[in-house]
Amino acid sequence: MSKKPQENETIGFIGLGMMGHGIAKNIVEKGYPLTVIAHRNRTPVDDLIARGASEAPSLAELAARSSVVFLCVTGSPEVEAAVRRPGGLAAHLQPGSIVVDCSSSDPSSTVQLAAELKAKGIDFADAPLSRTPKEAWEGTLDTMVGAQDAVFARLRPILDTWAGKIVHIGGVGDGHRMKLLNNFISLGYGALYAEALALADRVGISADRVDSVIRGGRMDCGFYQTFMKFTLEGDRDAHKFSLANAFKDLRYLESMANGAGLVNPVGNAVKNAYAVAVAAGGAADYVPMLPAYVDGLNGGDTKN
Secondary structure, eight states: OOOOOSSOOOEEEEOOSTTHHHHHHHHHHTTOOEEEOOSSOOHHHHHHHHTTOEEOSSHHHHHHHOSEEEEOOSSHHHHHHHHHSTTSHHHHSOTTOEEEEOSOOOHHHHHHHHHHHHTTTOEEEEOOEESOHHHHHHTOEEEEEEOOHHHHHHHHHHHTTTEEEEEEEESTTHHHHHHHHHHHHHHHHHHHHHHHHHHHHHTTOOHHHHHHHHTTSTTOOHHHHHHHHHHHHOOTTTTOOBHHHHHHHHHHHHHHHHHHTOOOHHHHHHHHHHHHHIIIIITTSBGGGHHHHHHHHTTOOOOO
């Protein structure tokens, strides 16, 4: 275990899912006092307690114990509820605290929450994530941070416990704006791969033959490799990002484009590729499973 950090920060963590569990594990193992709260699944809570974390029975108690609270939840509705609800963070954090949203959230919501908390003397930062649960566990995630300079400087040692690449994008909301751009690019790849693989199958070219051309060439990348790990090997855990979350992020992107007055036909096309899959019952499936839903649009079997 790393030496205990000198910073006098106490950390609260909300959202111990596939990404949050690994992040929280690195925070507590690298010496920060950590308080967590259970939601539906006790397994990550019990694991973190065994590593030295403590459990709070309520958001109010977690806030009372914490100078910095991380949220790693589904999106803006869940973040807003944790902050605004009676007994939530806004009501119980002390002035001088920081709320850090690691979720993929709507930037307009982020900016509004930051203003509400600032009025109470509480700072807000957005630090959404890139990469997978594997890197979360290893402490090598990417994060793109929106925060005032002083807030970012204070957070940096904590972010260092779980991120290998940390980019300070700009002010509050800019991290979430950049995350939506990042996911537009990556999920755009996913939509292209899905349609290309479905078409290849229809014209008699197997996925492994497609891969033999793409892999190692100019069109190869890390996203492609984890996507294809499911296609070629059937590894359902290779790229654990749900179609429902993909669709949600692309709706946030559409809202951001609308707010900026930008016509974004490619973004809408990508969004609709995931909308079709979710409407067909694929919400809980992962992004690499999208080709089956493209095939289903054309009379094929959507079962994975």
